[in-house]
Amino acid sequence: MDVESGKDFLRQLVKDDVEKGVCAFPVTRFPPEPNGYLHIGHAKSVCLNFGIAEEMGGRCHMRFDDTNPAKEDQEYVDSILEDVRWLGFSWTGSVRYASDYFESLYQYAEELIQKGLAYICDLNAEEMRIFRGSLTQPGRDSSGRSRSVDENISLFRRMRCGEFAEGTYTLRARIDMASPNMNMRDPVLYRIRHAEHHQTGKRWCIYPSYDFTHPLSDALEGITHSICTLEFEDHRPLYDWLIGNLSTPANPHQYEFARLNLTCTLTSKRKLKQLVEQKVVEGWDDPRMPTLAGIRRRGVPPGAIRNFCKMIGVTRSDSVVDMAAFDYCVRQYLEQEAPRALAVLHPLKVVLTNWPENETQQLQVLRHPQRPELGERSMPFSKVLYIDQGDISEQPPKGWKRLIPGGEVRLRHAYVMRCDSVVHDTDGKIVELQCSVDLATLGANPEGRKVKGVIQWVSAAHAIPAEVRLYDRLFSAENPEAEGQDFLQAINPDSLQIVQALLEPALADLEPEQSVQFEREGYFVADRYEWKGARRLMNRVLGLRDSWGKEKS
Ligand code: ATP
Ligand code: MG
Numbered sequence: 001m002d003v004e005s006g007k008d009f010l011r012q013l014v015k016d017d018v019e020k021g022v023c024a025f026p027v028t029r030f031p032p033e034p035n036g037y038l039h040i041g042h043a044k045s046v047c048l049n050f051g052i053a054e055e056m057g058g059r060c061h062m063r064f065d066d067t068n069p070a071k072e073d074q075e076y077v078d079s080i081l082e083d084v085r086w087l088g089f090s091w092t093g094s095v096r097y098a099s100d101y102f103e104s105l106y107q108y109a110e111e112l113i114q115k116g117l118a119y120i121c122d123l124n125a126e127e128m129r130i131f132r133g134s135l136t137q138p139g140r141d142s143s144g145r146s147r148s149v150d151e152n153i154s155l156f157r158r159m160r161c162g163e164f165a166e167g168t169y170t171l172r173a174r175i176d177m178a179s180p181n182m183n184m185r186d187p188v189l190y191r192i193r194h195a196e197h198h199q200t201g202k203r204w205c206i207y208p209s210y211d212f213t214h215p216l217s218d219a220l221e222g223i224t225h226s227i228c229t230l231e232f233e234d235h236r237p238l239y240d241w242l243i244g245n246l247s248t249p250a251n252p253h254q255y256e257f258a259r260l261n262l263t264c265t266l267t268s269k270r271k272l273k274q275l276v277e278q279k280v281v282e283g284w285d286d287p288r289m290p291t292l293a294g295i296r297r298r299g300v301p302p303g304a305i306r307n308f309c310k311m312i313g314v315t316r317s318d319s320v321v322d323m324a325a326f327d328y329c330v331r332q333y334l335e336q337e338a339p340r341a342l343a344v345l346h347p348l349k350v351v352l353t354n355w356p357e358n359e360t361q362q363l364q365v366l367r368h369p370q371r372p373e374l375g376e377r378s379m380p381f382s383k384v385l386y387i388d389q390g391d392i393s394e395q396p397p398k399g400w401k402r403l404i405p406g407g408e409v410r411l412r413h414a415y416v417m418r419c420d421s422v423v424h425d426t427d428g429k430i431v432e433l434q435c436s437v438d439l440a441t442l443g444a445n446p447e448g449r450k451v452k453g454v455i456q457w458v459s460a461a462h463a464i465p466a467e468v469r470l471y472d473r474l475f476s477a478e479n480p481e482a483e484g485q486d487f488l489q490a491i492n493p494d495s496l497q498i499v500q501a502l503l504e505p506a507l508a509d510l511e512p513e514q515s516v517q518f519e520r521e522g523y524f525v526a527d528r529y530e531w532k533g534a535r536r537l538m539n540r541v542l543g544l545r546d547s548w549g550k551e552k553s
Helices: 009-019 040-055 074-086 098-114 125-131 149-161 210-221 230-245 269-277 292-298 302-312 323-337 505-509
Strands: 027-030 059-064 118-121 170-173 188-192 206-208 225-229 253-257 260-262 319-321 347-352 361-366 376-381 384-388 408-411 416-424 430-438 457-459 464-471 496-503 515-518 522-526 537-542
Touching (some): 009 225, 027 040, 059 098, 098 118, 098 149, 149 188, 170 230, 188 210, 302 323, 319 323, 323 515, 347 496, 464 505
Parallel strands (some): 027 059
Antiparallel strands (some): 384 457, 408 416, 464 496, 515 522
């Protein structure tokens, strides 16, 4: 696979079709069911469908597969549209809904009945399951299978009029009750549901099945390449059967690719919904969630997700991608994009005894060491500073390079500082350091001077207080969905730690959703909703290197 140019078997196939004149340009669609928020797995499908159209001068439709009113909601419709736009894609034409086609679908159903290819069945769900047989046993015909066309039409029309209760009748395709493919054993095409629909209101009380709706919606929209995940491979014969037997305006084809699975997370809307409903997380956009809304709130830029999708490529073999690969793409992206800043997450007061009382020095520092075009920021330096509690030790372990009583350390972008004395509280905890700076060391070590440790700091009088949320993985298990395991038991109990931090004042200008690298700490983002208001909230996107499973140093 040619990762560089993003080529894969599907892009190759579409390109060949265009070159052979099978179609003038590709028309694809992204067809989510609005029964939950999009997750990272969907991003793969979004990048694929919209990407192919974009790269090959084609079109991509945004279509909601909204055939199950009981589980769907306008909230999900809105969030899905927002997420697709956020990923950087736009669709051709207006937003489409399979429910826009309910009348056409109904007419196709009557066409099948007229052709003797569909019938009204009176079996209930349980009976139908038994009649369907098994992989080793052929199915049995239900009595409805031999009903006359006229009787079928009449019953179907009465179903539409609302004459029958839910579960009394279904419309089924008349294919082959002995087919080795269970999907071909007279699949259900319509069910009675006396439910209000988020798009069509109370207009319908019969709803088409996914398998019936999908190929016909594709045909009505002139989709050339209907791309879906591998679990639909066994549904393709039914897709082709419907397109082949009905007078559709186009003959779309279905192609499958492997879904994206990631370690340490879930990509099932049903389970994600459970996490929200049981309040394991704060909502669909909780920064620990693998939803696109959550990943966004966490501070991952859309460009990093697109790069990730490019990197993993598109194949037909199912596999599980290591979450470290995702993190790698995020770090690589932010390393380039995120300006640097100093922040102290666990503040410890430092008084510089040899610094004049009311003097502030403004240090000019590059925002990004490799990108001078991003300009400089001003870092005020004054008599009282804060450093991190973790950067001083009275019993330093072997190899310790940071501060010890009587020792020296460099304050990043500023002076070499010596710790002259340590102030403890009654419990023996360090509460303050009395230090002095060597004024000859600004920005560089004088000849022969060896100072190994470099630590971050902020000026007490100028720092911005912020609540910083240190997120970690939501699941501690490699595979939270492992067989025979309850995914709720795999929750990492330490997935969120909140600290009251102090940030360098240049960060006051940060816009919501802008990310920064706190030197030595990791990548952080100004919260999308709570950065500019009463409290300043920042989220940790991720650490500087992969510390998962390793001792934190
Ligand atoms: P879930 O299992 O989470 O409910 P779904 O497949 O039912 O997901 P849909 O809303 O039907 O969700 O998905 C919309 C599109 O996204 C489909 O074409 C589907 O194949 C694709 N998709 C869903 N999950 C993944 C995944 N993990 N990797 C790649 N594509 C996916
Ligand atoms: Mg689905």
